[in-house]
Amino acid sequence: MLEFKGVFLVMxxxxxxxxxxxxxGNITANDxxxxxxxxxxxxxxxxxxxxxxxxxxxxLYGLYTPDEGEIYIDDARVDIRSPYDAIRLxxxxxHQNFKLxxxxxxxxxxxxxxxxxxxxxxxxxxxxxxxxxxxxYNFRIDPNTPVWQLSAxxxxxxxxxxxxxxxxxxxxxxxxxxxxxxxxxxxxxxLLKLLKEEGISVIxxxxxxxxxxxxxxxxxxxxxxxxxxxxxxxxxxxxxxARMMFGQDIVLEGREEYSVxxxxxVVLEVRDLTIFNDKGLPAVKEVSFDIHRGEILGxxxxxxxxxxxLIEAITGLRKVxxxxxxxxxxxxxxxxxxxxxxxxxxxxxxxxxxxxIVPSMSLEENIILRSYxxxxxxxxxxLDYSVISEYAKELISKYRISALDxxxxxxxxxxxxxxxxxxxxxxxxxxxLIIASHPTQGLDVRSTQQIHELLLRKKEEGCAILLVxxxxxxxxxxxxxxxxxxxxxxxxxxxxxxANIEEIGSLMVGV
Amino acid sequence: MSFILEILKxxxxxxxxxxxxxxxxxxxxRSGILNLGVEGMMIMGAVSAFGITAITGNVWLGVLVxxxxxxxxxxxxxxxxxxxxxxxxxxxxxxxxxxxxxxGLIGKRYVGVPLLNKLHSLPIYGLKDIxxxxxxxxxxxxxxxxxxxxxxxxxxxxxxxxxGIELRSVGESxxxxxxxxxxxxxxxxxxxxxxxxxAGLGGAYLSVVYAPAWIEGMTAGMGWIVLAITxxxxxxxxxxxxxxxxxxxxxxLQYKLQPFGISPNLLNMLPFxxxxxxxxxxxxxxxxxxxxxxxxxxxxxxxxxx
Numbered sequence: 001m002l003e004f005k006g007v008f009l010v011m012x013x014x015x016x017x018x019x020x021x022x023x024x025g026n027i028t029a030n031d032x033x034x035x036x037x038x039x040x041x042x043x044x045x046x047x048x049x050x051x052x053x054x055x056x057x058x059x060l061y062g063l064y065t066p067d068e069g070e071i072y073i074d075d076a077r078v079d080i081r082s083p084y085d086a087i088r089l090x091x092x093x094x095h096q097n098f099k100l101x102x103x104x105x106x107x108x109x110x111x112x113x114x115x116x117x118x119x120x121x122x123x124x125x126x127x128x129x130x131x132x133x134x135x136x137y138n139f140r141i142d143p144n145t146p147v148w149q150l151s152a153x154x155x156x157x158x159x160x161x162x163x164x165x166x167x168x169x170x171x172x173x174x175x176x177x178x179x180x181x182x183x184x185x186x187x188x189x190x191l192l193k194l195l196k197e198e199g200i201s202v203i204x205x206x207x208x209x210x211x212x213x214x215x216x217x218x219x220x221x222x223x224x225x226x227x228x229x230x231x232x233x234x235x236x237x238x239x240x241x242a243r244m245m246f247g248q249d250i251v252l253e254g255r256e257e258y259s260v261x262x263x264x265x266v267v268l269e270v271r272d273l274t275i276f277n278d279k280g281l282p283a284v285k286e287v288s289f290d291i292h293r294g295e296i297l298g299x300x301x302x303x304x305x306x307x308x309x310l311i312e313a314i315t316g317l318r319k320v321x322x323x324x325x326x327x328x329x330x331x332x333x334x335x336x337x338x339x340x341x342x343x344x345x346x347x348x349x350x351x352x353x354x355x356x357i358v359p360s361m362s363l364e365e366n367i368i369l370r371s372y373x374x375x376x377x378x379x380x381x382x383l384d385y386s387v388i389s390e391y392a393k394e395l396i397s398k399y400r401i402s403a404l405d406x407x408x409x410x411x412x413x414x415x416x417x418x419x420x421x422x423x424x425x426x427x428x429x430x431x432x433l434i435i436a437s438h439p440t441q442g443l444d445v446r447s448t449q450q451i452h453e454l455l456l457r458k459k460e461e462g463c464a465i466l467l468v469x470x471x472x473x474x475x476x477x478x479x480x481x482x483x484x485x486x487x488x489x490x491x492x493x494x495x496x497x498x499a500n501i502e503e504i505g506s507l508m509v510g511v
Numbered sequence: 512m513s514f515i516l517e518i519l520k521x522x523x524x525x526x527x528x529x530x531x532x533x534x535x536x537x538x539x540x541r542s543g544i545l546n547l548g549v550e551g552m553m554i555m556g557a558v559s560a561f562g563i564t565a566i567t568g569n570v571w572l573g574v575l576v577x578x579x580x581x582x583x584x585x586x587x588x589x590x591x592x593x594x595x596x597x598x599x600x601x602x603x604x605x606x607x608x609x610x611x612x613x614x615g616l617i618g619k620r621y622v623g624v625p626l627l628n629k630l631h632s633l634p635i636y637g638l639k640d641i642x643x644x645x646x647x648x649x650x651x652x653x654x655x656x657x658x659x660x661x662x663x664x665x666x667x668x669x670x671x672x673x674x675g676i677e678l679r680s681v682g683e684s685x686x687x688x689x690x691x692x693x694x695x696x697x698x699x700x701x702x703x704x705x706x707x708x709x710a711g712l713g714g715a716y717l718s719v720v721y722a723p724a725w726i727e728g729m730t731a732g733m734g735w736i737v738l739a740i741t742x743x744x745x746x747x748x749x750x751x752x753x754x755x756x757x758x759x760x761x762x763x764l765q766y767k768l769q770p771f772g773i774s775p776n777l778l779n780m781l782p783f784x785x786x787x788x789x790x791x792x793x794x795x796x797x798x799x800x801x802x803x804x805x806x807x808x809x810x811x812x813x814x815x816x817x
Contacts, residue, residue, distance in 0.1 A: 063690065063814070084692035099687040101680050103806075111673070112680050113691030122673045162691075 012039040013075070014201050015060075015170060020069035022055055029055040030066070031225040037170065042192060042202040044212040044219035044233075046245055048444040050414060052225040053205045054096075057172050061093040062086040087113070092163030093172040098155045102148040106130065109147055110162050126165065133161055137191055151302070153184030160191065171195065174205045178442075179470070181302055182505045189215045207444070209238050209245075221245055246445065260480045260495050262295035266329075267433050267464035268314070273323035275309045283309040285488040286323070291433070291464040296455070297493075298479030299468040300504050306488040307468045308350060311437050314466070315347045316340040327433060341370065343433075346426035350437040350468075352415070356422040359411025363403055364392035366410040367425050399424040400450065416447030423454055434458060434465045440474060452478060472501055484508055518763050519647045524721055526759020527658050528553070528713035532737035533744060533751040534665045535709025539585075541669065541746055542702030543682035543807040546588050547603030549710050550734025551610020556581040556714025558614040561621055561725040568628050574654070574715045581711015582704050584610060589703040593696050596811035611728060621725040630654060630720050654716055661709075665748035678702055682805030685812040695812055710734070732782070739786045743793045746805065754789070761785055 015037040022030040030052045037043050045053045058064045060071065062080040071078050073089050080086050086093070093099075100109050107123045110130060117125065130143045141150075141157055150158070156176060163171050173192075177185045192202055192215060206212050212219050213233060221228040221244040228244045268291040277283035284306040291297045299307055312318035314325055316337035324333045327343050341347065349355035357366045368377050368388055376387045392406040401420045403413055410421060419439065426434070436455065440448040455478060459465060469475050475482055476499060483493045484507035491507045532549055539546045546552075556577035564573030584606060591602035630652045638649040648659075669675040680688040681698045689695050717733070718725055736758055744750035765778045797803055 061690070082692070083690045084694075087692045093690070095690070099684075099690045101683045101687050103683060104676075104680065108676050108680075111676050112688065113677075113693050117673055119673050121671055122676065123671075 011041075013037070014039045014073065016072040016075075017056070017060065018070045018072070020056060020059060020071075021067050022052075022059060022064060023067055028225050030059070032069070033222070033225075033227045035220055035227070036230070037201050037203060038218075039169075039201055040196055040199045041217040042196055042204055042215055044216035045203055045205045045222065046207065046209075046212055046219050046241065047222035048207060048245060048446070050224075050444065051222040051245075053222055054174055055225075056222070057093065057174060057203065057205060060086065061091060061172060084113075087115075087166055087168075090167065090169035091172065092166055092168035092170070094156065094159040094163065094174065094176060096174040096176075096178060098159055100147045100155055100158060103146060105144050105146050106141060106150075106158050106161075107143045109158055110143075110165055114165055129165055130161055133164060137194060139187070139191075151184075151304075152179035153181065153187065156180070156184075156188065157191075164195075168200070170201050170203065172203045172205070175207065176204070177206075177208065177211055179303070181508060182472070182501070185211070207245075209241055212241070213238060259497055262480055263293035263462070265293045266290045267293055267295075267327065268466065269324075269326040269329075270314070271324045271326075273310070273313065273325065274321045275306070275313045275318060276321055277309055282321075283488055284313070287485075287488075287490050288323075289483055289490065289493060291466055293462050293464055294459055295481070296459055296465040296467055296479045298475035298482040299466065299485055300472060300475050300482050301470075301485035301508055303470055305485045307437070307485055310485075311350070311435055311466075311468060314340075315345065315435055344429060344431045346429060346431035346434040348419075348422055348426055348434070348436040348439050350441075352418050352422060353411065357410045357418055360409055362407050363396070363401075363410050363413070363421060364388050364406040366421060367392045367395055367406075370425055370429060395424040395428060399454075416443045416450075419443060419447065419451060423451065427454065427458060431458070431463055434463050436465060437468045438470065439467070440469075440471070448474075472504060475504075476501070514767075516646070518760065518767055520650070521763045521767075522756050522760040523647065523651055523655055524716075524759075525762040526756040527655050528716045528721065528733060529737055529740055529758055530658050530662065530751055530755035531713035531716060532710045532734065533740040533755055534661060534748055535706035535713075536737055536741045537744065537746050537748055537751060538665065538669075538678065538702045538709075539706030540741060540808055541678050541682045541805055542699045543685060543805055543810065543812070544589070544592055544699055544703050545599045545603060545809040546585065546606070546703060546706055547600060547738065548584065548588050548606025548610065548734075549706075549737045550730055550732070551607035552581045552584045552707050552710035553610075553714035553717070553734050553737075554614045554728070554730045555584055555610045556711030557718035557729060558618040558621070558714075558725060559711075560715030561626070561718040561723075562617065564626060564628060564719050565621055565624055570628050570630050570719055573719050574712065577711040577715035578708045579711070581709070581714065582707040585703045585707020585710070586700075588707075589700050592811065593699045593703070596813065599809050599811070607734065615727045618725050618727060622727065624725065626719060626723045629723055652720055654712075654720055662748055662752055669748060679805070682807060685807055686814075689812075689814060710737070713737070736782060736786060739790055742804070743789045745793065745797065757789070758782055758785065 013036060017033065017035040020030050020033045033056055035056065047053050055064065059066045062082045062085050065081060071080060078089055107126050107130065111117060111122045111126045127143045134141050139157060141154060147155060147158065176188060180188065196202060204216060216233050218230060218232055220230040223245060271288050273284055273287045274282060275284040287310065289297065301307055309318055313320050316335055316339065320333050324331060326332065327345065332340050332343060353359060372378055372383065377384060389406055396403060396406060399420045401417050401424065403417060410418065413421065440451050455465060467475065467478060476496065479496055481493050481495055482499055482504060484491045484504055486508060532553055536546065536549055559580040560573040560577035563576045564570050588602050588606050591597040592599040632650060632652050635649040639645045669678065677688065677693050677698055681693060681695050685695045714730065717729060722729065740751055740754035740758065743754040761781050765781055768778055769775055
């Protein structure tokens with residue numbers, strides 16, 4: 001029976017979730033969802049943002065309590081009221097935003113909440129265990145490094161070690177590859193397959209089809225809070241999966257031609273720029289580049305290699321130590337943020353909730369954040385709310401922002417709609433230069449597509465666009481040229497017609 | 512020389528109530544709860560210790576009751592800020608107001624009453640003969656020795672035990688601790704309670720050992736200095752020693768410099784000028800070393816968010 005491993009083995013159901021329903025206010029995040037997991041399989045949980053994947057897993061992990069439904073583990077009904085219960089039942093979750101304490105060391109993070117540790121000197125035992133684990137699966141990690149010094153890939157490994165040390169039988173990974181480089185992703189998949197061999201079951205929450213196809217055995221597709229189907233990966237192809245995920249055919253191929261097209265005239269000129277980070281250490285070192293009219297310059301790189309500091313310096317949020325920035329020939333080095341924005345610069349910031357909007361203020365107020373002090377919105381002392389409302393309504397329909405009305409607090413919108421709100425505000429000033437930082441991070445395919453279209457239209461109109469992204473496919477689909485940042489320097493600027501992912505990937509990690 | 516030695520020797524008892532209070536507040540803040548009620552808890556500790564000692568004649572019983580009273584006061588704050596998730600600044604401030612008022616009322620009958628039983632100094636045989644530090648550190652009363660021991664215990668538990676990891680984690684990121692299966696509220700209640708016990712002990716030391724007398728409002732801003740020491744010590748028990756004795760020393764100087772004709776008003780300002788200086792220094796060090804207050808300090812923790 002064992003000649004063909006995994007084929008003739010009797011599939012043992014380790015987990016069953018039946019009829020799970022969870023409502024938040026009027027929104028039904030999970031609508032009578034059934035989910036099954038076998039021993040020793042990697043099971044993909046696929047769906048757009050807002051499809052209910054994370055909610056379902058948060059229920060399994062005891063972070064939310066379901067309104068209806070039952071959970072069985074090894075055919076026994078269980079009641080998971082808190083993560084503590086989940087851990088006791090052998091369930092571990094690796095969240096998208098790592099649940100790690102930045103200022104603590106790897107050991108302390110692993111020790112937190114671990115059963116059976118001695119009260120005194122709990123670290124000693126854990127340290128041994130981490131070393132054993134990293135030897136067994138062949139990777140390196142220093143147990144005594146503070147977590148903030150680790151890369152995203154290493155942080156994830158810490159999470160996996162945590163799960164492993166708790167002797168978890170079910171690993172839940174929430175979009176584990178979002179923050180990883182291609183080589184780190186490969187490494188993660190290797191590790192998952194090894195864990196699978198040992199009988200551990202993995203639930204992989206994902207929205208990238210390629211990854212699901214590569215690593216999963218089965219996949220469950222959710223859409224709009226409902227379960228659409230569960231299928232064996234061998235019996236399905238990408239197009240069919242996409243159809244189930246989105247409910248309609250969507251185009252999966254990239255742009256038609258990869259060619260470089262822009263004017264000769266320079267919009268943004270950056271020369272020998274040196275910028276310090278928050279700790280007063282050089283984050284950007286002697287960086288120079290130009291962006292031309294109608295050009296999208298992509299900045300590729302693992303985050304934390306100076307991209308954020310570069311953007312902040314160009315938009316006037318951070319001091320330039322050496323070097324110069326010119327917009328349309330005018331020196332704007334170390335000008336204030338408002339002065340620079342008034343040169344018709346649009347800024348789509350990295351953290352949209354924190355830097356892009358004022359969450360507690362209404363949608364219409366957020367829309368005029370850049371022009372509230374000018375006519376027709378303001379007449380010296382007072383704001384004219386009737387004009388503001390009209391204007392907001394116009395932009396809401398033009399940019400297809402879905403919101404109850406223009407008076408709702410901007411923070412209550414979904415991620416995609418917040419981003420469209422920011423774009424509406426920033427693009428309505430008819431910019432000459434757009435600085436876009438991770439504009440589609442965490443958004444579903446539909447919103448991403450809309451935002452890509454908006455950016456490409458602006459390029460047609462002659463805007464110069466600086467696009468920072470960690471999503472290589474996005475950079476390749478949009479950019480004319482791609483600059484790769486590593487360790488504060490630009491390792492090379494590649495014309496898109498000559499770019500390939502492997503080359504960019506290796507520049508990104510400094511090879 | 513003997514003048515300096517005398518100042519240093521007096522510094523230890525002057526700094527002891529601050530040290531006790533600071534150790535407690537360090538634990539409280541490490542759990543993410545800011546308790547501005549230290550002044551109130553200290554003075555309630557002071558009045559209860561004095562009252563019980565005056566009635567029963569047993570100093571140790573007075574000290575024990577002060578710890579219970581301080582802890583009880585802290586539980587009010589814990590209930591407000593952990594269970595009700597109220598504003599911690601306001602809750603702490605009201606605890607201070609409550610303590611100052613209530614202690615004045617309870618203490619009325621003890622004003623001017625002498626204590627018959629006192630804690631006598633207890634030189635430690637052998638250690639007190641170490642040149643220089645012997646007479647300064649080891650010719651003191653038993654509560655001082657207990658404060659040394661507690662400092663070590665607080666440091667050891669914070670960095671070398673499972674409880675320490677849990678406490679620090681709860682204060683840094685309660686959501687991480689929660690998802691690791693830690694009972695966030697339980698840890699916070701415990702930490703705030705310990706903070707109250709320690710503040711109560713600090714107050715007791717003041718009224719039954721240091722003074723020993725009951726004077727209305729006798730903490731005179733020490734609770735606020737405890738909060739400054741907490742920051743100065745970068746939330747580390749072992750560094751609280753430095754801060755507490757520094758302020759203790761200044762308090763001693765206040766008295767010792769008076770005969771030299773320096774205006775007492777100026778001298779009374781000293782601790783608070785020093786507070787400002789110390790906070791400036793601490794924030795400089797905090798930014799340089801990339802350490803900071805426990806990340807979730809003062810922020811109530813809610814689990815279920817949409």
